[in-house]
Amino acid sequence: MKRSQAPTKKATRQHTKQHNARLVLKTIYDAGDVSRADLARLTGLTRATVSNIVAGYLDKGIVAETGVGPSIGGKPPILLSMVPNARQLICLDLGSEQFTGALVNLRGHFEQQISLPVNGRTAQAALDLVYELVDQLLSHVTAPVLGMALGSPGLIDADAGLVKQSVNLDWHDLPLQQLLADRYAFPVHIANDSHLAALAEYSYGNDDTRNLVLIKMGQGIGSGIVLNGRIFYGEGFGAGEIGHVSVVADGEQCSCGNVGCLETVASVRAMLRQVEMAASQNPDSLLATNSPITWEILRQACQQGDATAQQIVTQAGDFLGLAVANLVGILNVNRIVIAGDVAQTGDLFIGAVKNSMNRRVLPKLAVDTAVQYATTESNLVLLGASALILSQGLGVI
Numbered sequence: 152m153k154r155s156q157a158p159t160k161k162a163t164r165q166h167t168k169q170h171n172a173r174l175v176l177k178t179i180y181d182a183g184d185v186s187r188a189d190l191a192r193l194t195g196l197t198r199a200t201v202s203n204i205v206a207g208y209l210d211k212g213i214v215a216e217t218g219v220g221p222s223i224g225g226k227p228p229i230l231l232s233m234v235p236n237a238r239q240l241i242c243l244d245l246g247s248e249q250f251t252g253a254l255v256n257l258r259g260h261f262e263q264q265i266s267l268p269v270n271g272r273t274a275q276a277a278l279d280l281v282y283e284l285v286d287q288l289l290s291h292v293t294a295p296v297l298g299m300a301l302g303s304p305g306l307i308d309a310d311a312g313l314v315k316q317s318v319n320l321d322w323h324d325l326p327l328q329q330l331l332a333d334r335y336a337f338p339v340h341i342a343n344d345s346h347l348a349a350l351a352e353y354s355y356g357n358d359d360t361r362n363l364v365l366i367k368m369g370q371g372i373g374s375g376i377v378l379n380g381r382i383f384y385g386e387g388f389g390a391g392e393i394g395h396v397s398v399v400a401d402g403e404q405c406s407c408g409n410v411g412c413l414e415t416v417a418s419v420r421a422m423l424r425q426v427e428m429a430a431s432q433n434p435d436s437l438l439a440t441n442s443p444i445t446w447e448i449l450r451q452a453c454q455q456g457d458a459t460a461q462q463i464v465t466q467a468g469d470f471l472g473l474a475v476a477n478l479v480g481i482l483n484v485n486r487i488v489i490a491g492d493v494a495q496t497g498d499l500f501i502g503a504v505k506n507s508m509n510r511r512v513l514p515k516l517a518v519d520t521a522v523q524y525a526t527t528e529s530n531l532v533l534l535g536a537s538a539l540i541l542s543q544g545l546g547v548i
C-alpha cells in the first residue's frame with residue numbers, strides 16, 4: 152500500500168537524525184580511524200552535530216577514542232574508530248546437509264562457529280534444530296547481540312520475514328522471522344541463501360563494482376543479483392532462480408516439474424550422475440573404480456587428466472555459460488561471480504563458462520564482463536547474513 156499522508160515534522164526530524172547518525176558511523180567504519188573535524192568535513196555535518204552523534208556512540212561503546220592524529224598546528228586531534236567486538240551478530244546458514252551458525256563481530260570476523268547435521272529433519276523438527284543452533288550460539292556470546300540473520304534455500308519474502316516455500320525443509324508460508332523474534336529479544340532478518348552470498352561478495356569482496364551476479368553452484372544452482380549495491384529480490388522474491396532457466400529444449404525432467412532446466416545439466420548433482428553413467432559404460436575408466444562417485448573423486452579425476460571427467464565438467468560449464476550469456480544480455484552486469492566447490496577445478500570449469508558466454512553475447516559486452524570465482528572466503532552465506540545485519544542495524548554496509 153502506498154503512503155497516503157505526508158510524514159509529520161517530528162517523523163521527518165527523527166528520520167534526519169537517524170540518517171545523520173548512520174552517515175557518521177559509516178564514515179568511521181570506512182575510514183578505520185578519523186578525527187571529529189574530518190568527520191564533519193567528510194559528512195558535511197556541523198562539528199556540533201558530529202560531536203553529539205559521536206558522544207552517543209561512545210556511550211554505547213560502539214565507537215572509541217583510539218589515538219591521536221598528526222597535528223596541523225595546535226592540539227593534535229583525537230582519532231575515533233569503531234570497536235569491532237562491541238556487538239556480536241548471529242548468522243545462520245540452513246544448508247541441505249547441515250545448519251551452520253556463527254557469532255560474527257562488527258568487522259565480519261568469525262568468533263564461534265557451530266554446525267548441526269540436518270539428518271533429514273523437516274517441518275517442526277527442522278525449526279527445532281534452528282532453535283537448538285541459536286541456543287548453542289547464545290551460550291558463547293561475549294557481547295550484546297546486534298541482530299540475527301538467516302539464509303535459507305527457497306522462496307523467502309525478506310520484507311515480510313516469511314519462508315514462502317522451502318521444498319527441502321517442507322516449510323510453506325512459515326513466519327520464521329516472527330517466530331525467531333518472539334523467542335529471542337533481538338532484530339531478526341531472513342533471506343534466500345544465494346541472495347545473501349551475493350551480498351557477501353559485494354560487501355567483502357575485493358572489487359568495487361556496484362552490480363554483480365553471484366552464482367552458487369552446489370547440488371542445485373541458485374544466484375543472487377546485486378544491483379546498485381542492493382540485493383535485487385524480484386517482485387515475488389524469486390529473482391536469480393537461474394537453476395530453473397531452460398537451457399535444453401526437450402531436455403530432462405527437472406525436480407521443479409519443467410524440462411531442460413540448467414540444474415539438470417550443470418549442477419554438481421547432474422555432473423555426478425553423468426559420471427556414474429559414463430563409468431557404467433566404461434568399466435575400465437579411472438572413474439569406474441570408485442563407487443559411489445563423489446565430487447572429490449570427480450575433482451581428482453579432472454586433475455589427473457581423465458578425459459571423461461574433464462569433458463563432463465567442461466560441458467556443465469558450457470551450459471552455465473549459456474545461462475550467463477542471457478543474464479549479461481538482459482542486465483549488462485559486468486561482474487559474474489561463481490561460488491562453490493567447482494572452483495577447485497580452476498580454469499577447466501570457468502574457462503568453459505567464459506568461452507560459452509563469449510560466443511553468445513554481444514562482443515562489446517563479452518569484453519566488459521569479468522567471469523571469476525568468489526574472492527571472499529568460504530561461508531559466503533554466513534558473511535552475507537552479517538552484511539545484512541550491519542546494513543539494517545547500523546547502516547555501515
Ligand SMILES: [Zn+2]
Pocket residue numbers: 394395396405406407408409412414
Ligand atoms: Zn527446474
